[in-house]
Amino acid sequence: MSLTNGGHLGLFENSEARARQQINVAWLKLQISMLPQPSTRPAGSVMRALNDLSESDSNARNAMPPPSITSTNGVKRQGSNLPEPAQKRKTLIERAAESVRPTSGISRPASAAGQNVSSTSLYRSSSNVSSISRTGSISSRNTSNSSYTGSLSSGIRPPTSLKSGTSTGRPKSSYGSNKPSGAASRPVSIADLQAAHEANANKSKQMSLPKLRGPRSMIDPSWNSMPPPARPRRVSNSGQSNARRIPSVVIQMRDKNRDISLSAQLDRLHIGDSILEPYEPPQTPTKCQSPSRIPKASPVPFATPTIKDTPRLKRKSPMKMRNFLTPHTNIELPDPDERYNDFKKMFEDYKQMYQDTQIKIDSAREDTNHYREKMTQLEQERSSQTESIITLKAENSTLQYQVESTEKSMQDSNRQYQQRLEEIRQAHRVDLDILRQEQREEVEKLKNDHKEEIRELKQKYQEELDQERSKKNEALSQVSTQGALEKQRHQTDLDRKDQEIAAANLDLKRVESMLERERQMNNDLRDSLKTAGDNASRTESTRQGLQAKVAYLESDSKSQSEAYAAMEKCMNEAIVKSEAIEEKLRTEEALRRRLHNQVQELKGNIRVFCRVRPTLSAEEELTRMKFPDPEESTEIEVRGLDEKNAMGKDVTKTLPFAFDRVFDPSQTNDHVYHEISQLIQSALDGYNVCIFAYGQTGSGKTYTMSSEDGMIPRALRQIYSTSKDLEDRGWRYKMEGSFVEVYNEELRDLLAEEKSTKKLEIHHDMENEETTITNATTLSLDNNEQVESILAQAMARRSVAATKANEHSSRSHSVFILKLVGKNSVTGKESKGTLNLIDLAGSERIKNAETSGQRLKETQSINRSLSSLGDVIGALGQGPATGPETRLSLNNTRESLSVAYIPYRNSKLTYLLQMSLGGNCKTLMFVMVAPEKKCLGETITSLKFAEKVSRTRVGVAKKVK
Numbered sequence: 001m002s003l004t005n006g007g008h009l010g011l012f013e014n015s016e017a018r019a020r021q022q023i024n025v026a027w028l029k030l031q032i033s034m035l036p037q038p039s040t041r042p043a044g045s046v047m048r049a050l051n052d053l054s055e056s057d058s059n060a061r062n063a064m065p066p067p068s069i070t071s072t073n074g075v076k077r078q079g080s081n082l083p084e085p086a087q088k089r090k091t092l093i094e095r096a097a098e099s100v101r102p103t104s105g106i107s108r109p110a111s112a113a114g115q116n117v118s119s120t121s122l123y124r125s126s127s128n129v130s131s132i133s134r135t136g137s138i139s140s141r142n143t144s145n146s147s148y149t150g151s152l153s154s155g156i157r158p159p160t161s162l163k164s165g166t167s168t169g170r171p172k173s174s175y176g177s178n179k180p181s182g183a184a185s186r187p188v189s190i191a192d193l194q195a196a197h198e199a200n201a202n203k204s205k206q207m208s209l210p211k212l213r214g215p216r217s218m219i220d221p222s223w224n225s226m227p228p229p230a231r232p233r234r235v236s237n238s239g240q241s242n243a244r245r246i247p248s249v250v251i252q253m254r255d256k257n258r259d260i261s262l263s264a265q266l267d268r269l270h271i272g273d274s275i276l277e278p279y280e281p282p283q284t285p286t287k288c289q290s291p292s293r294i295p296k297a298s299p300v301p302f303a304t305p306t307i308k309d310t311p312r313l314k315r316k317s318p319m320k321m322r323n324f325l326t327p328h329t330n331i332e333l334p335d336p337d338e339r340y341n342d343f344k345k346m347f348e349d350y351k352q353m354y355q356d357t358q359i360k361i362d363s364a365r366e367d368t369n370h371y372r373e374k375m376t377q378l379e380q381e382r383s384s385q386t387e388s389i390i391t392l393k394a395e396n397s398t399l400q401y402q403v404e405s406t407e408k409s410m411q412d413s414n415r416q417y418q419q420r421l422e423e424i425r426q427a428h429r430v431d432l433d434i435l436r437q438e439q440r441e442e443v444e445k446l447k448n449d450h451k452e453e454i455r456e457l458k459q460k461y462q463e464e465l466d467q468e469r470s471k472k473n474e475a476l477s478q479v480s481t482q483g484a485l486e487k488q489r490h491q492t493d494l495d496r497k498d499q500e501i502a503a504a505n506l507d508l509k510r511v512e513s514m515l516e517r518e519r520q521m522n523n524d525l526r527d528s529l530k531t532a533g534d535n536a537s538r539t540e541s542t543r544q545g546l547q548a549k550v551a552y553l554e555s556d557s558k559s560q561s562e563a564y565a566a567m568e569k570c571m572n573e574a575i576v577k578s579e580a581i582e583e584k585l586r587t588e589e590a591l592r593r594r595l596h597n598q599v600q601e602l603k604g605n606i607r608v609f610c611r612v613r614p615t616l617s618a619e620e621e622l623t624r625m626k627f628p629d630p631e632e633s634t635e636i637e638v639r640g641l642d643e644k645n646a647m648g649k650d651v652t653k654t655l656p657f658a659f660d661r662v663f664d665p666s667q668t669n670d671h672v673y674h675e676i677s678q679l680i681q682s683a684l685d686g687y688n689v690c691i692f693a694y695g696q697t698g699s700g701k702t703y704t705m706s707s708e709d710g711m712i713p714r715a716l717r718q719i720y721s722t723s724k725d726l727e728d729r730g731w732r733y734k735m736e737g738s739f740v741e742v743y744n745e746e747l748r749d750l751l752a753e754e755k756s757t758k759k760l761e762i763h764h765d766m767e768n769e770e771t772t773i774t775n776a777t778t779l780s781l782d783n784n785e786q787v788e789s790i791l792a793q794a795m796a797r798r799s800v801a802a803t804k805a806n807e808h809s810s811r812s813h814s815v816f817i818l819k820l821v822g823k824n825s826v827t828g829k830e831s832k833g834t835l836n837l838i839d840l841a842g843s844e845r846i847k848n849a850e851t852s853g854q855r856l857k858e859t860q861s862i863n864r865s866l867s868s869l870g871d872v873i874g875a876l877g878q879g880p881a882t883g884p885e886t887r888l889s890l891n892n893t894r895e896s897l898s899v900a901y902i903p904y905r906n907s908k909l910t911y912l913l914q915m916s917l918g919g920n921c922k923t924l925m926f927v928m929v930a931p932e933k934k935c936l937g938e939t940i941t942s943l944k945f946a947e948k949v950s951r952t953r954v955g956v957a958k959k960v961k
């Protein structure tokens, strides 16, 4: 739409511009044609001007650069292609007036040459205007062209700067066109003027005015580039001359400001040898007022020549008036006839020029009419274009309105759609909320139902579970009760079976021993029987002989009496032999006991066994120990503490120890007891046997002595069993046991009632070599059940005592004393032995123990008693070991003190064990060793003490009387 409008407008403006240019050119031609023809030079000037115009026209047509090319002075036109802001549309007349409106460049004074020669100035001025107009035409043409090509730059007009460059737009063919404007100050000589006039005259001859006329302007494209009617610049009349005043022809244009006076121009002609005045530019630039209307052909634009400007010329150059001709001027005047002829010729020229001009006017009138027609057509076209534009604008407005209404309706519909959408969304949201609420309620309801169901199910299952559990519990309790009963019954049966087995074993052993004895006796009896058989056979033969004798005696009574006496003699001899055999058997039993005792004596009266318990924790660091003789098992090597030798080097010694027997950690209580069982037998044989365990706390003393399979229970069982075996040989034993402890140098009864406050005291019967503890509870070991009872009670008391005195459980020496009194009913012999099984308190260094108060007292007491034990053993080893003498000397006589002093009274423990230590008793010491390295110090101390004891020889044990 805009393109079409632009195209229409551009076309219209082009037409308008062309019309205006045509009018201007016609107007110019008309003016030129109306000019009075000078006789010679002016005509030349006019012709030159027309020729310039033609050349300008030609130049414009032929050498006109494209719209974007530079102007004639080489300066590129600026902004010719730039769109101008929209302007108020003007009428064709106004535009025509604008195109001829003089610019500053136009009003600029012409060159000096133009100023000095009026005609030249006029035509050059015309040329200038023509060039300006051509420039304008260029602009118009450019506009026209751009209207077709650019179609958006229809309103582009030549920039003012281009218009102002009139000096640059001067045609090259114009007079002085090759001169720079700055050279205008040079005075022009008459010779120059004449040369110029002649040149113009020659050109005017070549010039054909009719070429400007004719309908060519309508069909020739170059006509479009014709300049607008150039308005002759008002030439100032400043050019004064001291020459004679010559009536000048003034061409008065419609605008009197633009009067061009030929007379003034003629005044500038140099007459004679007068000095030509330099051109003086007008004080104020001449304004070329554009006609508000297209000039009509009717008014006569020319005025009659006047000379009214002459005084003004005089007035402007008062100084030069002195050079005017005066009656006194001595100047040789030219010939009047010649001057007349010149004037006449000039007149003819003017006349001719007038006629030509008249012809031109006519032609111009025709052109004007033609232009008017054209104008009318153009006006019609314009109006039609305007109407079409209006129509198009209306259509555009309608379309815009439709577009706006459509957009508005679209916006409305969109808004309605949005509203509808929002309503739908709102409704959807509401529905969704309702649905959500319903679903939430439903879910809640379902949850509640499920919870209720779950709760009911839980309750139901819980009840069932409880019932099932109660049933199970009942069944379990029944089963457990039955199991417990069954277990108890089984345990009872088991115990009974064990007892039966033990009894059976004992019986078996007893039977075996009895069998052995019976076998022996049988053998003896067989021997006796054999002897008796022999005797009987002999007796029988004797009897038979006697019977024969009786028979003979009957026949001979004397011979019978002699046979009876022989038989009686044989019988008496058999009885004697049998008695001799029994005596021999008793003698052999005594020999066995003696040999057994000798074996024990060979082993030593104080023997030392070493036992290393196994480690109780795998994380503990152990002492490096070696058992170098696994077969004999009598040595042990202990890697000692780190020490520094004399050189200051770290030295770790390996300490070897040798004992009667060494038990490594793998050895059990069974292995240990097997080694001491012969010693237990000695107690039955009437010896005092003392077995004690020595060692630091936690080294395994109680485990070895008092545990269920320890030495005490095993000893009791063996003693009871052996005593029963000896019954077959006539021995009857009475066994009484007591269990005491020595705590802080006090005796406590472990078998007494809990609330017993009886004080225990030790009494030695040196005559009977018997030790008694007053107020101590003694349990009799008369049968197998009693043995187990004593063991159980002793262990219970021991545990009760340990529990009761837990704070001093390892702080006391426990002593189990079993007295064995036997009597052989056959031989009538008696034996008294005592078995002392002692679990000593743990040896402990005070500096290692956190001891204070009661604890310190306990430790001191323990250490003192242990030290006394060592002293006693050491004294026994150093003494004469005479046995009874020693005891007697210790207890009864001061004289014997010199023999040996055994410090039994230094502690309750040694005093209690006085009868069990020394030459007439068999002593076995267990040195218990803990394998942990943290116990290494105590271990070495214990081993050294045990080694000292082991080296002690206390004489030969004797049977207690």
Ligand SMILES: Nc1ncnc2c1ncn2[C@@H]1O[C@H](COP(=O)(O)OP(=O)(O)OP(=O)(O)O)[C@@H](O)[C@H]1O
Pocket: 612, 613, 614, 616, 667, 695, 696, 697, 698, 699, 700, 701, 702, 703, 704, 809, 810, 840, 841, 842, 928
């Ligand atoms: N040969 C062993 N085999 C297995 N465990 C043992 C052995 N010897 C000792 N023990 C264990 O070592 C721990 C300490 O032993 P026990 O109580 O006999 O030492 P103790 O020397 O009597 O101590 P205390 O002097 O404090 O009474 C016990 O738990 C015991 O069972």
